[in-house]
Amino acid sequence: MSTLRSQLKAIGEFEWEISKSHEMLVPARVFGSRGLVERIDEQALNQIVNVACLPGIQEASIAMPDAHWGYGFPIGGVAAMDREEGVVSIGGVGFDCGCGVRLLSTDLSLSDIRPKIKDVMRALFASVPAGLGRRGEIVLARSEVDDLLAVGAKFTLDRGYGTARDLERTEDAGSVEGGNPSNVSDHAKLRERGQVGTIGSGNHYLEVQYVDEIIDEHTAHEFGIEHGQVMVSIHCGSRGLGHQVGTDYLPVLEQATRKYGIPMKEKELACAPISSEEGQRYLSAEVCAINYSYANRQVIAHLVRSTLSGLFPGIEVKTVWDHVHNSARFERHEIRKGVRDLLIHRKGATRAFGRDRDELPPECRNVGQPVIVGGTMGTQSFVLCGTGHAMKASFGSACHGAGRSMSRTQARRRWFGRRLAEELEREGILVMCHSWQGLAEEAPGAYKDITEIVDSVHNAGLARKVARLRPLGVVKG
Numbered sequence: 001m002s003t004l005r006s007q008l009k010a011i012g013e014f015e016w017e018i019s020k021s022h023e024m025l026v027p028a029r030v031f032g033s034r035g036l037v038e039r040i041d042e043q044a045l046n047q048i049v050n051v052a053c054l055p056g057i058q059e060a061s062i063a064m065p066d067a068h069w070g071y072g073f074p075i076g077g078v079a080a081m082d083r084e085e086g087v088v089s090i091g092g093v094g095f096d097c098g099c100g101v102r103l104l105s106t107d108l109s110l111s112d113i114r115p116k117i118k119d120v121m122r123a124l125f126a127s128v129p130a131g132l133g134r135r136g137e138i139v140l141a142r143s144e145v146d147d148l149l150a151v152g153a154k155f156t157l158d159r160g161y162g163t164a165r166d167l168e169r170t171e172d173a174g175s176v177e178g179g180n181p182s183n184v185s186d187h188a189k190l191r192e193r194g195q196v197g198t199i200g201s202g203n204h205y206l207e208v209q210y211v212d213e214i215i216d217e218h219t220a221h222e223f224g225i226e227h228g229q230v231m232v233s234i235h236c237g238s239r240g241l242g243h244q245v246g247t248d249y250l251p252v253l254e255q256a257t258r259k260y261g262i263p264m265k266e267k268e269l270a271c272a273p274i275s276s277e278e279g280q281r282y283l284s285a286e287v288c289a290i291n292y293s294y295a296n297r298q299v300i301a302h303l304v305r306s307t308l309s310g311l312f313p314g315i316e317v318k319t320v321w322d323h324v325h326n327s328a329r330f331e332r333h334e335i336r337k338g339v340r341d342l343l344i345h346r347k348g349a350t351r352a353f354g355r356d357r358d359e360l361p362p363e364c365r366n367v368g369q370p371v372i373v374g375g376t377m378g379t380q381s382f383v384l385c386g387t388g389h390a391m392k393a394s395f396g397s398a399c400h401g402a403g404r405s406m407s408r409t410q411a412r413r414r415w416f417g418r419r420l421a422e423e424l425e426r427e428g429i430l431v432m433c434h435s436w437q438g439l440a441e442e443a444p445g446a447y448k449d450i451t452e453i454v455d456s457v458h459n460a461g462l463a464r465k466v467a468r469l470r471p472l473g474v475v476k477g
Helices: 034-039 042-051 110-127 142-151 153-158 164-168 186-192 217-223 239-259 277-311 388-393 408-414 417-426 436-441 450-460
Strands: 009-012 015-018 028-031 061-068 075-082 087-089 100-109 205-214 229-236 271-273 317-324 326-335 338-347 370-373 381-386 430-433 463-476
Touching: 015 042, 028 042, 028 450, 034 450, 042 061, 042 075, 061 450, 087 277, 087 338, 100 110, 100 277, 100 370, 110 205, 110 229, 110 277, 110 430, 110 463, 142 153, 142 186, 142 277, 153 164, 153 277, 164 317, 186 239, 217 381, 217 463, 229 277, 229 463, 239 271, 239 277, 271 277, 277 317, 277 326, 317 370, 326 388, 370 450, 381 450, 408 436, 417 430, 417 436, 430 436, 450 463
Parallel strands: 028 061, 430 463
Antiparallel strands: 009 015, 015 028, 061 075, 075 338, 087 271, 100 229, 100 317, 205 229, 205 463, 326 338, 370 381, 381 463
């Protein structure tokens, strides 16, 4: 019996394709080393092929090297839709709209922080709320929730959380246009419940790291990264509000699929024409959730800055970059039909624009966009840089992380949280968490090899390696 994996044909050393056939409107394309492609699960490949059947999809249905099975789209999936003929799908965004990473740099060195790492992690654990349902730094009035959803991180900056540079070094300057808070349900706003400035649970984290290798000195200098420098990564999204947006609009898009007669390979790909009333409502709500996520990471960054300043008076903490990896946003791209405005779905995939794009701040236009790729709490993370080739090959997209190799249930059966924390501490990584079970689910062994994934993206030309980071301490929900 033929499998989809057997249909993958190499079109480059790190690029593979399933040819267009039957209902597919475009080919299905996978980036990765031979080893990663040979190990990708058949369910994920099936989802990549199903996405290739969606109306209005352009060029190819794309999967990154960290791709694995998800809801509707694979996690690590990218799809570009024609603005007039295409559709928008919740499966192409995920239920944590705007989930992303912010990387902070400090002027501390490894020797500065190593002797104080326990004090540092205890202070961050106390000051940055993490875990299921935790309340955050800001409690908003009902009218203020709408203001935040409309303008994103600027709302929190106006209230004294952060600096102007933070917005300059954030995708979309921390605010995506087109958000309409009236299209976000009262229940979603109720679930906000003062969660601005909280990490949440699951795979979200705050990690203190240091730069153990500079790979591209020129680009690292442009990004403000130096060897031995202490960094902080923040990985979180739009919390309960964003999840409720997805939950609210799933039945709306399921009904729209039937109403407009959209052919669909599986129920989880529920979608609506971009130009339809249903599609426009969902997109405006999704934008609000992205704006919420920007504000959330902005406040967390402020809390990190304040906490570290209390331990190391006079310390300078700057935002290197903040980007989302769960989104559907309009972007201008050149395709075979010419230059077009396309709706780019990235679900577990990061924007990786090359140089000279107007969306980038001036200091990045000479090199390309920073791409922050988180590993696991026991392995390294990477800073990459977007490329011109990515603009042609993947709509300016790259991977977002290590990608799971086993389910959370399998991980809980294999690892015990407390024992895992002890093992990591022996390796020099201090972990603080609110749930031992949640920690077991995020065991490093439950993920793919981050080095193999990043090497694949680098060798495929989607993003080039700039620096490698090693963990010192982790706060988990």
